[in-house]
Amino acid sequence: MTKYEELAKMLFEFSYRDAMLDVPFKPRAYQLASESIEALKDEVEVAWRKGGIKALKDLPGIGQSIAEKIDEFFRTGKIKEYEKMHKDFPVDIWGLSRIEGLGPKHIADLYRYLKVKNLEGLEWALEKHKVSTIPRWGEKSEAKLARGLELMQRASGRRLLGEILPLAEEIIAKLKKVKGVKRVAVAGSIRRRQETVGDIDLLATTSDPNRVMDAFVDLPFVESIHERGKTRSSVRLKIGIDCDLRVIPDQVYGATLQYFTGDKRHNVLLREYALSKGYTLSEYGLFRRSHGARSAKPKLIVCKTEEEIYKKLGMDTPPPEIRVGADEIEAAQKHKLPDLIPYGSVHGDLQVQTNWTDGDSSIEEMAKATKAAGLDYMAVTDHTKALAFIDGLDERRLAKQGKEIDRINKNLKGFTILKGTECDIHKDGSLDLSDAALAKLDWVGVSIHSSFNLSRTEQTKRIVKALSNPNVDCFFHPTCRLIGKREPIDYDFDEILAVAKKNHVALEIDCYPDRSDLNDSHVRAAVKAGVMLVIDTDAHAPEHFRFIPLGEAIARRGWASKKDILNTKPLKQLLVYLAKKHQR
Ligand code: DGT
Numbered sequence: 001m002t003k004y005e006e007l008a009k010m011l012f013e014f015s016y017r018d019a020m021l022d023v024p025f026k027p028r029a030y031q032l033a034s035e036s037i038e039a040l041k042d043e044v045e046v047a048w049r050k051g052g053i054k055a056l057k058d059l060p061g062i063g064q065s066i067a068e069k070i071d072e073f074f075r076t077g078k079i080k081e082y083e084k085m086h087k088d089f090p091v092d093i094w095g096l097s098r099i100e101g102l103g104p105k106h107i108a109d110l111y112r113y114l115k116v117k118n119l120e121g122l123e124w125a126l127e128k129h130k131v132s133t134i135p136r137w138g139e140k141s142e143a144k145l146a147r148g149l150e151l152m153q154r155a156s157g158r159r160l161l162g163e164i165l166p167l168a169e170e171i172i173a174k175l176k177k178v179k180g181v182k183r184v185a186v187a188g189s190i191r192r193r194q195e196t197v198g199d200i201d202l203l204a205t206t207s208d209p210n211r212v213m214d215a216f217v218d219l220p221f222v223e224s225i226h227e228r229g230k231t232r233s234s235v236r237l238k239i240g241i242d243c244d245l246r247v248i249p250d251q252v253y254g255a256t257l258q259y260f261t262g263d264k265r266h267n268v269l270l271r272e273y274a275l276s277k278g279y280t281l282s283e284y285g286l287f288r289r290s291h292g293a294r295s296a297k298p299k300l301i302v303c304k305t306e307e308e309i310y311k312k313l314g315m316d317t318p319p320p321e322i323r324v325g326a327d328e329i330e331a332a333q334k335h336k337l338p339d340l341i342p343y344g345s346v347h348g349d350l351q352v353q354t355n356w357t358d359g360d361s362s363i364e365e366m367a368k369a370t371k372a373a374g375l376d377y378m379a380v381t382d383h384t385k386a387l388a389f390i391d392g393l394d395e396r397r398l399a400k401q402g403k404e405i406d407r408i409n410k411n412l413k414g415f416t417i418l419k420g421t422e423c424d425i426h427k428d429g430s431l432d433l434s435d436a437a438l439a440k441l442d443w444v445g446v447s448i449h450s451s452f453n454l455s456r457t458e459q460t461k462r463i464v465k466a467l468s469n470p471n472v473d474c475f476f477h478p479t480c481r482l483i484g485k486r487e488p489i490d491y492d493f494d495e496i497l498a499v500a501k502k503n504h505v506a507l508e509i510d511c512y513p514d515r516s517d518l519n520d521s522h523v524r525a526a527v528k529a530g531v532m533l534v535i536d537t538d539a540h541a542p543e544h545f546r547f548i549p550l551g552e553a554i555a556r557r558g559w560a561s562k563k564d565i566l567n568t569k570p571l572k573q574l575l576v577y578l579a580k581k582h583q584r
């Protein structure tokens with residue numbers, strides 16, 4: 001655990017302790033502070049070093065008494081009050097709270113009656129069917145808790161967006177056809193286009209809730225039904241992920257969609273802001289708090305769309321992709337949201353593999369598929385000879401491939417194939433093809449497929465050298481990360497940005513689902529540094545061209561505009577850009 005994680009955990013546990021004791025207001029304050037620290041990470045300590053308690057209080061969600069505790073922690077490495085609490089109540093609140101539906105009072109009961117201190121203890125109590133013996137609990141709560149625990153243990157198995165999004169879209173299309181249904185939308189991490197997702201969260205409005213719920217649990221993708229209700233149903237899909245459907249009234253559609261889109265941090269900050277403006281905001285809607293009698297009920301404000309909520313709060317609507325609970329809220333308040341690249345902006349694909357090396361299909365077949373995907377050009381970028389096991393191209397075969405591309409281009413109308421390469425970067429930073437061969441190409445991408453574990457210094461040096469070759473146009477899948485399989489390689493990203501900027505080398509957003517490389521935060525740094533980006537599929541088969549929107553989503557998550565992405569240019573403009581670059 002890092003220092004800030006430890007701190008976030010302690011504050012979170014204070015929040016549960018106070019909730020167990022029915023202390024008013026404090027639980028919320030602790031929870032906000034905890035979430036704030038999770039978001040700010042090391043910045044908390046940086047602020048404390050600079051300005052102590054006073055600087056801490058300037059951070060979002062942190063007031064005087066919590067600032068004092070944080071100060072104590074950074075000074076002494078512990079919080080006395082926390083140690084005392086742990087002595088009286090030696091329970092892993094943090095761990096247990098990760099189970100859906102297990103609140104402070106439940107955790108208190110579990111300890112009081114069964115001496116459950118942690119997840120292992122809970123597993124034991126469930127196995128022995130002890131939980132149903134707790135006063136007011138019963139069989140049903142026990143079963144629910146068992147399912148919650150199981151769900152949590154499985155939750156580490158997150159899935160790739162590229163795998164789940166098409167399925168979510170298919171489900172939505174099917175539900176939209178059910179009689180009575182007005183609107184169906186996906187919320188949660190899928191709507192935000194996070195690179196991995198935990199489950200599929202769907203919302204619907206309908207005049208006939210029963211009918212849509214029946215249709216939902218009967219979908220051919222469903223393996224088993226966790227719960228079938230009138231307002232909420234939850235199923236396990238055959239592909240191995242859960243899917244929830246909530247049916248909601250039309251007049252709170254906006255508020256509910258907003259809430260279930262998240263992310264949680266964004267919601268916390270927005271709710272806090274709403275409070276400061278005299279509103280309360282929750283999954284049940286936006287309410288105006290009354291000024292008069294204390295008992296007066298808050299008044300629901302009808303918000304059929306999300307935009308109405310943000311508008312009522314005096315701000316623009318941040319696109320879901322950038323709702324991460326950071327600076328997007330302030331930008332929305334100041335009407336300074338970025339002009340994100342719209343979906344469908346990419347004109348061509350600049351990384352395509354064919355059956356000349358490890359692709360499945362011929363140049364012609366790939367061209368046909370790219371065109372069918374609505375693009376106007378593609379660059380053939382087969383691997384080079386360092387990758388001997390896939391028969392990477394040497395200079396001779398590359399020249400031969402060029403002739404073949406000329407021949408095919410003659411027969412194509414309204415579509416152009418560019419001659420390119422995915423040239424390997426050797427361990428010492430030299431390139432796998434001669435400068436003469438590279439100079440003849442329209443588009444030169446370079447990338448790393450070996451020596452992933454060089455030291456940071458060596459890796460940085462290697463890449464700087466490669467990107468300093470004037471023939472190089474683009475650095476493909478720059479971090480080499482494979483989600484769930486390989487860690488990113490280690491180098492000084494800022495230095496690479498500077499070199500890319502200086503040499504007019506673009507950095508790639510590789511859309512291939514397990515790559516998603518660059519990721520959102522890299523993109524944001526590149527945009528800030530003024531480095532050009534390209535969005536490529538890295539297609540190895542015709543069906544891979546549908547990955548383009550995944551890359552556009554990463555660009556959006558990184559606050560990129562159309563002008564930041566080189567291949568949003570029509571072919572002519574792209575060629576002009578490249579010609580200019582090579583004249584320099
Ligand atoms: P996932 O499923 O792990 O990929 O991530 P999400 O963001 O889809 O999370 P999920 O499915 O647990 O919940 C969907 C949204 O509902 C989430 O993004 C925000 C909202 N939400 C859920 N629980 C809470 C909560 O405790 N507090 C707040 N403020 N919002 C929540």
Ligand code: CA
Binds near residue numbers: 198200
């Ligand atoms: Ca979710």
Ligand code: CA
Binds near residue numbers: 188199200201244
């Ligand atoms: Ca969910």
Ligand code: ZN
Binds near residue numbers: 422447449476477
């Ligand atoms: Zn590659």
